[in-house]
Amino acid sequence: MxxxxxxxxxxxxxxxxxxxxxxxxxxxxxxxxxxxxxxxxxxxxxxxxxITRLPLDRIEERDGGLRLGALATNAQVAYDARVQSRYPLLANAILAGASAQLRNAASTGGNLLQRTRCYYFYDTATPCNKREPGSGCSAIGGVARIHAIFGTSAHCIATHPSDMCVALAALEAVVQVSGPEGERSIPFAEFHRLPGDSPQTDTTLKPGEIVVAVDLPAREFGPHFTYLKLRDRLSYAFALVSVAAALELDGDRVKTARLALGGVAHKPWRNREAEELLQGKPATRESFQAAADRVVAEAKTQGGPQGNAFKVELARRAIVRGLEQAAAGTPQSISDKRIQ
CATH class of the missing domain: 3.30.43.10 (Uridine Diphospho-n-acetylenolpyruvylglucosamine Reductase, domain 2)
Known part of the structure; x- marks a missing residue:
C-alpha cells in the first residue's frame, strides 16, 4: 500500500x-x-x-420529504421507520445489496461514489481507461459478461455497481454538496455521468466537493413499487440487471411511472420515453412489454461466448416483471430472494 x-x-x-x-x-x-x-x-x-466525525449522520424531515445525511449508514437508512413507510423502494434496494456487516459501515455519500466492479479496473496488469486514461479498454473484446449495454463509449463499457443509487434515481433524489466554491444542489440524474471520452470521471462533482446529504422529494408512490435484482447468486453479488419501478395508478391505468435500471450502464439508467409511454395506459402486461421494448431498443452489446448480449432479453423480462409487481403492489421480497 x-x-x-x-x-x-x-x-x-x-x-x-x-x-x-x-x-x-x-x-x-x-x-x-x-x-x-x-x-x-x-x-x-x-x-x-x-470525515467520520462530521455531524452528517442524521435523517431529518425536510420540505415534506426526508434529508439523508451523507454519513448515515446504509443500515440506518434502510431500517429507518420513515424510510420504510414512505420510501420502501429505497429501503428494499439497500437491503438487496452487500451484506449486513457492510451495510453497517457503508455510508450514504460513499454509496453514491462507488467505483465500478469491472474485472479489468481492479487488475492493474491490464489496460483500463478508467484507471489510466488513454491506455485502452480491455473489456471491449474481452470478458464482458457483467458490462454495460447502455450509454457506452469506445473508451469504457463499465457499470455502476450500486443498488441504492438505482432507487434514488427512480425517486428523483437531489444531492447536496459543499466545496471550495460553496454549496450547491445536484439533481440525481445529473450526478453520475456516462463515460464518453473521459471514463476516469464518474460524477459531476467539482474538485474538492464533498457530498453532505441526499434529499428525498415529498412525492411518494405508496404500495406500487418493487426493486427486482437479478444476479448470479442469491446473496452478496452485484446485479447483472436490476429494476427499480414505482407507479402511481388511477384506477387500472398508469398515471405516473418511474423506471430505473442497474447493472446495465455507467450510471443508474432511466429512459424517460419509456416512462412517458406508460402514462395513461392500462396497467397490463402488454403496456409493460411495450415500455420494455422501448428501453432495450437502445442496447449495444459485446458479442461472443463471454459477451453480454444475454442482458438485453434479461433486462426486457426484468422490466416487465418489475412493473407487474409494482402494479399489483406485491414488491419483490427482500428475505425470500426467489423471483415471485
Missing part, C-alpha cells in the same frame, strides 16, 4: 480545506470501497481526509 497523509476533519469546512491541501486527496468514511481499491493498488491517494 502506498504511503499517505491522514487528516481527521471536525467540520465540513475543515474537510474541504484539508482536501485541497494535498495532491491526490480522498475523503474516507466507511471505506468499504476505497480501502479495497488501495489494497489492489488501483487508488494511491496522497492524503486521506477522515
Amino acid at each position: 502506498n504511503r499517505f497523509d491522514y487528516v481527521r476533519a471536525g467540520t465540513v469546512a475543515e474537510a474541504v480545506q484539508a482536501f485541497a491541501g494535498a495532491e491526490g486527496s480522498r475523503f474516507i468514511a466507511g471505506g468499504t470501497n476505497l480501502i479495497d481499491l488501495m489494497k489492489y493498488d488501483v487508488e494511491r491517494p496522497g492524503r486521506l481526509v477522515d
Whole structure:
C-alpha cells in the first residue's frame, strides 16, 4: 500500500480545506470501497481526509420529504421507520445489496461514489481507461459478461455497481454538496455521468466537493413499487440487471411511472420515453412489454461466448416483471430472494 497523509476533519469546512491541501486527496468514511481499491493498488491517494466525525449522520424531515445525511449508514437508512413507510423502494434496494456487516459501515455519500466492479479496473496488469486514461479498454473484446449495454463509449463499457443509487434515481433524489466554491444542489440524474471520452470521471462533482446529504422529494408512490435484482447468486453479488419501478395508478391505468435500471450502464439508467409511454395506459402486461421494448431498443452489446448480449432479453423480462409487481403492489421480497 502506498504511503499517505491522514487528516481527521471536525467540520465540513475543515474537510474541504484539508482536501485541497494535498495532491491526490480522498475523503474516507466507511471505506468499504476505497480501502479495497488501495489494497489492489488501483487508488494511491496522497492524503486521506477522515470525515467520520462530521455531524452528517442524521435523517431529518425536510420540505415534506426526508434529508439523508451523507454519513448515515446504509443500515440506518434502510431500517429507518420513515424510510420504510414512505420510501420502501429505497429501503428494499439497500437491503438487496452487500451484506449486513457492510451495510453497517457503508455510508450514504460513499454509496453514491462507488467505483465500478469491472474485472479489468481492479487488475492493474491490464489496460483500463478508467484507471489510466488513454491506455485502452480491455473489456471491449474481452470478458464482458457483467458490462454495460447502455450509454457506452469506445473508451469504457463499465457499470455502476450500486443498488441504492438505482432507487434514488427512480425517486428523483437531489444531492447536496459543499466545496471550495460553496454549496450547491445536484439533481440525481445529473450526478453520475456516462463515460464518453473521459471514463476516469464518474460524477459531476467539482474538485474538492464533498457530498453532505441526499434529499428525498415529498412525492411518494405508496404500495406500487418493487426493486427486482437479478444476479448470479442469491446473496452478496452485484446485479447483472436490476429494476427499480414505482407507479402511481388511477384506477387500472398508469398515471405516473418511474423506471430505473442497474447493472446495465455507467450510471443508474432511466429512459424517460419509456416512462412517458406508460402514462395513461392500462396497467397490463402488454403496456409493460411495450415500455420494455422501448428501453432495450437502445442496447449495444459485446458479442461472443463471454459477451453480454444475454442482458438485453434479461433486462426486457426484468422490466416487465418489475412493473407487474409494482402494479399489483406485491414488491419483490427482500428475505425470500426467489423471483415471485
